[in-house]
Amino acid sequence: MRMVDLITKKRDGKTLTKEEITWLIGQYVAGEVPDYQMSAFLMATYFQGMTDEEQSQLAFAMLDSGDRLDLSSIPGIKVDKHSTGGVGDKISIPLTPLVAALGVSVPMISGRGLGHTGGTLDKLESIPGFKVDLTETQFIDQVQDVGAAIVSASGDLAPADRRIYALRDVTGTVESIPLIASSIMSKKIASGTNALVFDVKVGEGAFMKTRAQAEKLAKALVAIAKAAGVASVALLTAMDQPLGVTIGNSLEIAESVAILRNQGPADVRQLTIALAAQMLVLAGKTDSLEVATNLAEDALRDGRALRKFKQLITAQGGDASIVDQPQTLPQAKLKVPVKATTSGYLTSIDAEALGTAVMQLGGGRAKQDDVLDLAVGLVLHKKVGTPVHEGDTLAMVHADSEPQEALLEAVRQAFVIGEAAPEKTPLILQVVRPEA
Numbered sequence: 001m002r003m004v005d006l007i008t009k010k011r012d013g014k015t016l017t018k019e020e021i022t023w024l025i026g027q028y029v030a031g032e033v034p035d036y037q038m039s040a041f042l043m044a045t046y047f048q049g050m051t052d053e054e055q056s057q058l059a060f061a062m063l064d065s066g067d068r069l070d071l072s073s074i075p076g077i078k079v080d081k082h083s084t085g086g087v088g089d090k091i092s093i094p095l096t097p098l099v100a101a102l103g104v105s106v107p108m109i110s111g112r113g114l115g116h117t118g119g120t121l122d123k124l125e126s127i128p129g130f131k132v133d134l135t136e137t138q139f140i141d142q143v144q145d146v147g148a149a150i151v152s153a154s155g156d157l158a159p160a161d162r163r164i165y166a167l168r169d170v171t172g173t174v175e176s177i178p179l180i181a182s183s184i185m186s187k188k189i190a191s192g193t194n195a196l197v198f199d200v201k202v203g204e205g206a207f208m209k210t211r212a213q214a215e216k217l218a219k220a221l222v223a224i225a226k227a228a229g230v231a232s233v234a235l236l237t238a239m240d241q242p243l244g245v246t247i248g249n250s251l252e253i254a255e256s257v258a259i260l261r262n263q264g265p266a267d268v269r270q271l272t273i274a275l276a277a278q279m280l281v282l283a284g285k286t287d288s289l290e291v292a293t294n295l296a297e298d299a300l301r302d303g304r305a306l307r308k309f310k311q312l313i314t315a316q317g318g319d320a321s322i323v324d325q326p327q328t329l330p331q332a333k334l335k336v337p338v339k340a341t342t343s344g345y346l347t348s349i350d351a352e353a354l355g356t357a358v359m360q361l362g363g364g365r366a367k368q369d370d371v372l373d374l375a376v377g378l379v380l381h382k383k384v385g386t387p388v389h390e391g392d393t394l395a396m397v398h399a400d401s402e403p404q405e406a407l408l409e410a411v412r413q414a415f416v417i418g419e420a421a422p423e424k425t426p427l428i429l430q431v432v433r434p435e436a
């Protein structure tokens with residue numbers, strides 16, 4: 001085979017065979033296909049798309065480039081959740097202990113934040129002593145003992161994806177649904193889970209800006225999961241304002257603890273319970289979403305989920321006393337209010353602008369190797385739909401030094417105030433299941 005023939009085949013909108021896709025990924029990883037040819041192939045894919053079969057084969061070829069975790073020693077169905085990333089999305093943190101408290105194993109492999117979206121691992125590292133780098137044996141042992149672990153990827157899961165993603169990042173080919181879906185799924189299948197719930201974010205603060213794009217991605221993800229023998233379901237959820245009221249690492253841990261105490265913002269609670277219910281059904285706890293929802297609510301109400309979180313923190317070397325004393329989490333030196341300059345109703349909040357502001361405060365990464373300030377962030381005092389009076393505090397900026405006026409202004413501008421209350425829109429927009 002010749003790479004140039006595969007590039008022209010894709011450029012002309014034809015369908016590649018399994019053998020061709022396997023060959024091109026294998027040759028690329030072996031250093032036989034140069035970056036410029038792979039870049040041309042990625043651009044051709046960006047414009048021509050892929051069939052379900054092609055994108056599954058691409059995921060499998062990238063999966064085969066590296067290790068695969070064997071979780072078969074953990075009894076029962078193992079369930080994970082994957083979010084396509086949003087601002088203030090701390091759901092994995094309350095969700096994992098909640099589902100584990102109900103007897104379902106959650107081996108969660110998470111990532112770090114980049115750009116305006118935060119990462120679960122960074123958030124957890126604001127708990128003093130918490131370790132996310134476990135060996136494979138420690139990871140498996142902990143899931144067996146505690147029922148859950150949240151770790152960074154150990155071993156070499158889908159190295160082809162890592163190299164291709166780096167190329168996509170600099171060739172304008174990140175925003176391609178088959179490339180995104182195969183990239184996510186190569187790593188998720190490698191992580192050895194049997195079942196997956198996807199949270200596909202839709203809106204200005206998300207990768208997928210429109211509902212149609214998000215639905216397409218969700219369908220691609222569940223189709224690849226099905227081809228890999230992994231049970232799955234995807235929820236499309238709104239990201240047209242930040243999730244919850246905190247953005248920033250230790251602030252989001254405190255909010256997660258509030259959820260586990262059966263308190264906290266309504267949207268975070270609703271989504272945590274909805275995703276937990278889907279995970280419980282996939283794990284075979286019950287076939288009724290209503291029963292699963294009640295189970296999740298009970299475990300939040302009676303403290304089982306909170307106790308499981310303490311257990312998880314302790315098992316990963318962290319100081320579980322932060323659960324009872326969240327004020328011992330890293331705290332910013334300054335709290336600066338951002339106030340409304342007009343009155344009306346809050347009609348929208350630019351989640352991406354707020355995520356970027358937190359990154360500029362030091363709470364997120366502009367580059368992969370940036371070191372984070374875990375204490376800084378934003379606390380929202382208003383959410384979409386609430387009335388606002390001139391002079392009201394819209395958000396509190398938590399900073400370690402006096403924030404620049406431009407940053408405070410960007411935060412203020414992110415809160416859009418109109419004359420009329422906006423129409424209420426649902427948080428959970430759609431459920432996408434694999435085709436039968």
Ligand code: URA
Nearest residue numbers: 165179180181183184
């Ligand atoms: N996340 C991934 O893992 N891959 C993509 O391509 C996009 C988001």
